[in-house]
Amino acid sequence: MSQLTATESAGARRPRRADAQRNYDRVLEVARAAVAEHGGDIVLEDIARQAGVGIGTLYRHFPNRQALLEAVFLDDAEQLRRVGEEMCEDCDERAPLDLLVEWLRMQMVFGARGRSMGAAVMNAKHTEGSTIQVACLAARDAGAVLLQRAQEAGQVRQAVNISDVLALIHGIIVASDQAEDRAERVERMFDLLVAGLRP
Amino acid sequence: MSQLTATESAGARRPRRADAQRNYDRVLEVARAAVAEHGGDIVLEDIARQAGVGIGTLYRHFPNRQALLEAVFLDDAEQLRRVGEEMCEDCDERAPLDLLVEWLRMQMVFGARGRSMGAAVMNAKHTEGSTIQVACLAARDAGAVLLQRAQEAGQVRQAVNISDVLALIHGIIVASDQAEDRAERVERMFDLLVAGLRP
DNA sequence: TTGCAAAACGGAGGGAACCTCCGTATAGTA
DNA sequence: TACTATACGGAGGTTCCCTCCGTTTTGCAA
Numbered sequence: 001m002s003q004l005t006a007t008e009s010a011g012a013r014r015p016r017r018a019d020a021q022r023n024y025d026r027v028l029e030v031a032r033a034a035v036a037e038h039g040g041d042i043v044l045e046d047i048a049r050q051a052g053v054g055i056g057t058l059y060r061h062f063p064n065r066q067a068l069l070e071a072v073f074l075d076d077a078e079q080l081r082r083v084g085e086e087m088c089e090d091c092d093e094r095a096p097l098d099l100l101v102e103w104l105r106m107q108m109v110f111g112a113r114g115r116s117m118g119a120a121v122m123n124a125k126h127t128e129g130s131t132i133q134v135a136c137l138a139a140r141d142a143g144a145v146l147l148q149r150a151q152e153a154g155q156v157r158q159a160v161n162i163s164d165v166l167a168l169i170h171g172i173i174v175a176s177d178q179a180e181d182r183a184e185r186v187e188r189m190f191d192l193l194v195a196g197l198r199p
Numbered sequence: 200m201s202q203l204t205a206t207e208s209a210g211a212r213r214p215r216r217a218d219a220q221r222n223y224d225r226v227l228e229v230a231r232a233a234v235a236e237h238g239g240d241i242v243l244e245d246i247a248r249q250a251g252v253g254i255g256t257l258y259r260h261f262p263n264r265q266a267l268l269e270a271v272f273l274d275d276a277e278q279l280r281r282v283g284e285e286m287c288e289d290c291d292e293r294a295p296l297d298l299l300v301e302w303l304r305m306q307m308v309f310g311a312r313g314r315s316m317g318a319a320v321m322n323a324k325h326t327e328g329s330t331i332q333v334a335c336l337a338a339r340d341a342g343a344v345l346l347q348r349a350q351e352a353g354q355v356r357q358a359v360n361i362s363d364v365l366a367l368i369h370g371i372i373v374a375s376d377q378a379e380d381r382a383e384r385v386e387r388m389f390d391l392l393v394a395g396l397r398p
Numbered sequence: 399t400t401g402c403a404a405a406a407c408g409g410a411g412g413g414a415a416c417c418t419c420c421g422t423a424t425a426g427t428a
Numbered sequence: 429t430a431c432t433a434t435a436c437g438g439a440g441g442t443t444c445c446c447t448c449c450g451t452t453t454t455g456c457a458a
Contacts, residue, residue, distance in 0.1 A: 017454060020406060043444070054408030059446065157394075164387045171370020171388070188363045189370070195356075196395030216425060219435060242415070253437030258417065 024061045027051045032072050040069060070132050076110050077135035084142025088149070097155035100146045101194055104169060107143075108186065111173045140166060156197045168193055223260045225250045231271050239268060269331045275309050276334035283341025287348070295348035296355060300393055302345055303368060307385065310372040339365060355396045367392055 016024065030051040034042040044065060048058040062068035083106060087099045143162050150156040172189045176182050215223070229250040233241040243264060247257040261267035282305060286298045343361040350357055371388045375381050 017405060019454070023406085044446085045444070048408090055446085056408045056448085057406075060406070064446075160391070161387065164384065164391055167374040167384065168367070168370065168388050168391060171367065171372075171374035173370075174373040175366040175370035185363065185366065188360065189367050192359070192363060192367060192395045193391070196391045213433085216434060218425070222436085243417090244415070247437090254417085255419085255437045256435075259435075263417075 020061075023051070023053050023057055027053060027058055027061060027068075028071055031068050032075075035069065035072050044068070070130075073132060074135050077132070077139050080106060080110060081135070081139040081142045084139060084146060088142070088145050091146075091149045095155065096146065096149035096153045097197075100143075100150045100156070103143060103146055104165065104193075105190070107166065107169050108173060108190065111170060112186075150197075154199065157199050160197055165193070165197070219260075222250070222252050222256055226252060226257050226260060226267075227270055230267050231274075234268065234271050243267070269329075272331060273334050276331070276338050279305065279309060280334070280338040280341045283338060283345060287341070287344050290345075290348045294354065295345065295352045296396075299342075299345045299349045299355070302342060303364065303392075304389070306342075306365065306368050307372060307389065310369060311385075349396075353398065356398050359396055364392070364396070 015021075027047060031042065031047050034047055034050075044058060045055055047068070048055045051058070058068075062071060084103055087103055090099060140162060143166065147156065147160065147162045147165070151158055151160070169190075172186060172193070176185045176189065226246060230241065230246050233246055233249075243257060244254055246267070247254045250257070257267075261270060283302055286302055289298060339361060342365065346355065346359065346361045346364070349355040350359070368389075371385060371392070375384045375388065
């Protein structure tokens with residue numbers, strides 16, 4: 001949850017006051033639930049009300065809609081990195097391609113949860129030095145290692161590039177967002193992607 | 200332009216009045232230009248003003264934002280279908296896979312033009328019987344024939360399915376929308392997709 | 399414990415955009 | 429030319445985003 005304490009970015013600032021931290025956490029928690037249900041189409045005033053704080057408080061902690069969505073997103077990116085790194089250590093026991101595919105599948109599940117948060121997040125992802133870009137790059141790097149292992153094992157073409165694969169995954173999510181046969185469609189597109197990896 | 204006259208859907212209604220048709224066309228034209236520049240983030244009041252009509256007039260012709268975007272979209276879908284059908288007739292002279300790839304590339308160029316119109320259009324695409332679905336299906340069918348030719352020539356795996364390929368193309372567009380190295384990135388993802396087609 | 403300054407709270411309200419409603423204007427027919 | 433169905437247009441209701449600022453609270457220091 002409150003992975004961001006006030007001591008961000010090098011500044012030796014005084015830590016957040018207790019009430020502030022409490023409200024920050026509460027807002028973030030409500031927002032997380034709301035995003036899981038409605039995607040990016042959340043109404044900030046509703047979030048504030050449900051969290052039991054004023055709209056002004058919400059905006060102090062999250063200067064705009066984007067910032068709130070990003071905060072919700074960050075946690076997940078962090079988790080993805082962690083799992084990716086753990087998988088790297090299993091490379092001796094399981095086929096690297098299998099691990100890679102499993103990790104990519106996680107990317108999809110996780111991305112699908114955020115659904116229409118997509119547009120907002122996509123922006124930040126490409127903003128140089130943004131917290132969210134840093135988190136995504138960290139997750140990506142974990143994936144890059146998995147990919148490399150699979151390539152060394154001769155299970156994936158050398159030309160394949162992790163960031164393209166991830167972008168394509170994101171594309172699959174967005175492209176199938178509204179489809180009525182969502183699950184199967186995602187599965188087929190994913191298969192198509194995996195097929196494209198092989199030598 | 201005014202591909203939709205008032206005589207829609209079987210109804211034997213009186214044709215649109217001349218001034219109405221004029222305004223319809225003018226709004227659509229302005230909207231088309233605006234979409235090309237700003238994607239889906241157009242302000243309807245601006246469109247109305249630039250077209251020299253009142254906001255009420257705009258809303259009479261296009262009951263909501265979505266309807267206007269869809270109208271802009273339709274034309275393009277229609278063109279895509281036409282080109283696809285023309286290509287089918289060239290299958291004897293050129294390799295089917297080449298034609299397919301060229302057509303898919305058109306899909307991308309054309310989709311990229313509409314950019315963030317994406318979300319709005321995606322909705323309609325999956326609404327049973329919507330004009331836009333019909334247009335997309337017609338375009339898709341043209342592509343399906345191209346795909347089939349390529350499969351018959353043994354240049355594409357049998358398991359590949361046109362609508363998945365198109366969805367993936369759409370995904371590529373969306374996924375690379377904000378990237379700074381957009382062009383190359385699209386190109387690489389597209390290559391990845393094409394590689395996935397081959398047997 | 400008490401006083402106090404920095405920090406945080408919260409909601410009124412400005413502004414942007416969407417869309418509706420209805421009185422007024424006009425095209426096209428008899 | 430007169431009349432009616434059709435179309436026009438913009439005022440204003442609604443929703444949501446975000447800012448501003450007077451009030452309240454916290455936590456440190458005496």
